[in-house]
Amino acid sequence: MLLLALACLTPRQADELMAENAQLAMALAHSQTELAECETTVAQVSSQPTAAQEIEASAMLVQANEALEKGDAMTAKAMFAIILSEYGETQAARGAMRQARELAVLGIDAVDLNDVEWWQGQYNPNAEATLIVFWEEWCPHCRREMPRTNLQWQRYKDQGLQVIGLTKVSKRSTEESAKAMLADQDIGFVIGKENGRVSDAYAVSGIPAAVVIQDGKVIWRGHPNKIGDVTIERWLGIQPPPQP
Numbered sequence: 001m002l003l004l005a006l007a008c009l010t011p012r013q014a015d016e017l018m019a020e021n022a023q024l025a026m027a028l029a030h031s032q033t034e035l036a037e038c039e040t041t042v043a044q045v046s047s048q049p050t051a052a053q054e055i056e057a058s059a060m061l062v063q064a065n066e067a068l069e070k071g072d073a074m075t076a077k078a079m080f081a082i083i084l085s086e087y088g089e090t091q092a093a094r095g096a097m098r099q100a101r102e103l104a105v106l107g108i109d110a111v112d113l114n115d116v117e118w119w120q121g122q123y124n125p126n127a128e129a130t131l132i133v134f135w136e137e138w139c140p141h142c143r144r145e146m147p148r149t150n151l152q153w154q155r156y157k158d159q160g161l162q163v164i165g166l167t168k169v170s171k172r173s174t175e176e177s178a179k180a181m182l183a184d185q186d187i188g189f190v191i192g193k194e195n196g197r198v199s200d201a202y203a204v205s206g207i208p209a210a211v212v213i214q215d216g217k218v219i220w221r222g223h224p225n226k227i228g229d230v231t232i233e234r235w236l237g238i239q240p241p242p243q244p
Helices: 002-007 011-047 051-069 073-086 091-103 139-157 175-184 197-201 229-236
Strands: 118-122 129-134 161-168 190-193 210-216 216-221
Touching: 002 139, 051 073, 051 091, 073 091, 091 216, 118 175, 129 139, 129 229, 139 161, 139 175, 139 229, 161 229, 216 229
Parallel strands: 129 161, 161 190
Antiparallel strands: 118 190, 129 210, 210 216
């Protein structure tokens, strides 16, 4: 159609018509770009969580962490999943992502420790409950938590709690410096050196970290400072004393 119109025009008229068409095409392309940008902005705005959603997600995050501190890791895992699926754009969801990844190992089979190089103590695969703590000599938080974990082991070892400390002897540490730390802190529970296979299997990305094994399954995963006496007693089936 345009070719037919051009045939009826003088060369000058044809050039002017072609220029006008080019300008219209450029204007159309510009309008389409602006429309796409507007649609993107609208989508971004619509995906922003409301204040009410932020409050709801934050409250659920608090409840999930409270469940975790009480030793109810399965409930915490379910709540983290809800936060990520229903409140995925909130600040609480971003804060829950790491914990959700850690708790994903709940319920899996315990990893064998066949290739661990044992430094002290004797590993018992049939213990009532086994608490594995991942630590490194260079880690200041590990230095703080190891004595606390040792006290818990001393308190509950006769009731069936087994504690195992696993290190990879990473960064600037050596076997000598790691063993010297254990001696300085008078750590008495089972200690071994692993090659990273066990920590990888339990999704350990930061230390200190802990996992609890019972009946061949992972029943708890988190930071060792979240483990209190009430939680340990629940794992061991120790009944609390009757209230007066």
